[in-house]
Amino acid sequence: MALVQTTGPSARAVSEVVRLDGHVLDSLVLVKVLDTIVDAGASYKILELDVGTTNRDESHVRIEVSCPDEAALGALLERVQVHGVNREGQEEAHLVPVDQDGVLPDDFYSTTNLPTWVRLSGHWVEVGQPEMDCAVVVDLDGTTARTLPMHRARRGDRVVVGMHGVRVAPPRRSAGPGEFAFMTSEVSSEKPKGLTVERVAATLRRARLHDVGGQSRGILAVCGPAVVHTGAAPALAALVREGWVQALFAGNGFATHDIEAAVLGTSLGVPLSGAEPSEHGHANHLRVINTVRRFGSIANAVDAGWLRRGVLYECVRAGVPFVLGGSVRDDGPLPDVISDTAAAADAMREHLGGIGVALMLASTLHAIATGNLLPATVETFCVDINQAVVTKLADRGSHQALGIVTDVGLFVGDLADLLCGPDWRAQVTRGP
Amino acid sequence: MCEPTFFTVTYEINPYMHIEIRPDPSAARQEWGHLVSTLQQTGATVDFLAPVKGVPDLVFTANAGLVQGRRFVPSRFRHPQRRAETPVDVAWFRDHGFLIEQLAGDEPFEGAGDALPFGRPTVIVAGYRYRSSISAHRALGTLLGLPVRSLELVDERYYHLDLAFCPLDDRRAMVAGQALDRYGCRVIEALVPEPIWLEDDEAADFSANSVVVGGVAVMPACTPRLGKVLEKAGYEVVVAPVGEFVKAGGGCRCLTLALDVP
Structure with a gap:
């Protein structure tokens, strides 16, 4: 008997990628932003750091900020915005109407099975019925979204295209009591x-x-x-x-x-x-x-x-x-x-x-x-x-x-x- | 400089302004006239911008924009109450042969009130939060081709950088650390070889809002302690009280805009 794979049910942390550009190193603005993130109980990962070669060159930083929940993340990002931190992916989701039954627009966003949000009218809206390999359809008044299998697409359905305005929660391993925390090896015939x-x-x-x-x-x-x-x-x-x-x-x-x-x-x-x-x-x-x-x-x-x-x-x-x-x-x-x-x-x-x-x-x-x-x-x-x-x-x-x-x-x-x-x-x- | 013919307080956009505490027009005119003659006595040449009725803060020419050589970068005022000043300022600079250069983007930026060149090679020291946006600093650095040190202003009493930072020469500047956080103070320490840190009362009296012409510091107020420090550094101190303008949140430097910026 062996055990394979280890991921528990996903406890959801939310994260967002932000940018910081300018003379942010000598001004200590980057240090201040990172300190602010940590002081708020959030965590960060620097995804990109492009330091200029002369002191006239700008630096460019991409940071992934993670918070326990959506509200805390929103409050934190609002707080660091004054320091020039801008959210990436604050763009609205791009919607294109279906022009033929059972056929999705070219470049339709293809879903994963992870919790997903799309940005509609300035708000992150959770996609209902998460399912992989589908499209995301938005209702007429633009307030709800759900997955849409290809064959169910109908003329006029508004479907998300491209990657803009789409956010996916990363799967997180859980080690809470009662979970399969002990199964930490990929395959084990020893259990x-x-x-x-x-x-x-x-x-x-x-x-x-x-x-x-x-x-x-x-x-x-x-x-x-x-x-x-x-x-x-x-x-x-x-x-x-x-x-x-x-x-x-x-x-x-x-x-x-x-x-x-x-x-x-x-x-x-x-x-x-x-x-x-x-x-x-x-x-x-x-x-x-x-x-x-x-x-x-x-x-x-x-x-x-x-x-x-x-x-x-x-x-x-x-x-x-x-x-x-x-x-x-x-x-x-x-x-x-x-x-x-x-x-x-x-x-x-x-x-x-x-x-x-x-x-x-x-x-x-x-x-x-x-x-x-x-x-x-x-x-x-x-x-x-x-x-x-x-x-x-x-x-x-x-x-x-x-x-x-x-x-x-x-x-x-x-x-x-x-x-x-x-x-x-x-x-x-x-x-x- | 701009004569305070129409200077008054009709709105409140900083902690000093109170509509019920209007400046006295004749006292203001007297203080302003005294400042002009003081500056002229130091050897400065003063040019004048014609006052405009209904645009009371036009007297604070430091906020008109930023001068670099023969370029003029007009401000983008945060508060709508001051936006009528910009066309007047731009017209003056155009008439006087300056090249008008607009800052990219749409973020607020309040000129020499929040951006001051310092040192050799020159670095633009810039303040943000209350009036100017840090995004505008970035645009400014790109436009001027100069490095920018962005300092967050953390106390609204020092809503413009020129209330907290006063370059004296390539090595020295008066600094109100009260206006900055620990990151800002560290940036100043790294940038200014001999900073002159102001005491609380000196900072509150707008001592950093001084006009430096050659070896003379024309100051709205100066404590004996600060006077001694400045004299030891080789500066002559001349106090030109501008109490009527402090009622609108400005000191000596706010009433001037240097045109001889290299």
């Missing part, structure tokens, strides 16, 4: 697994227990078929039943095998009880898909009493929304699968509001797809037996993802033990 599961369980408890501004944060499970193959489905079903999952994303494979296991006791024809593969078992999943297609939806199959256990059964019972995104190699697919991938991504976006923690369980494609949609502020755990999956997720921009290299079946089972108590195993044995 005791029990401890890691307990930390994830603690994070989920905090998410549910109103720990951030008195608001509870939702938990998202993103599942690959290996969740079923490794026997983790009953544990995940228990977590759903006990209210530990608020939204679930998966594909046709996971859903099919979850239902196949629930109805026939096999996963891809292999009995989960450990018996020999049944004859013609490879067709089991196709028969299951066919039957659900006859019902019209998974919810209908539950209502009819045909589907009586499993992860999706619990989702339907508990009213937990799930989105099944399709792919080109899907059998069937199940009637709930959204085969239009852009529409599937849009459906996933609908359920991200309020999500504070994401569990990526043995999923590559859906984990990366979800990672593309999640703001960097969502605490993300990526559980996979293959470290490459974890690395892939981080490489694609989801730097906040904490990788846990382990068998998903054992991991989810341990998690359910901690969060649901040992009774869930008894319920599995008894059945519904």
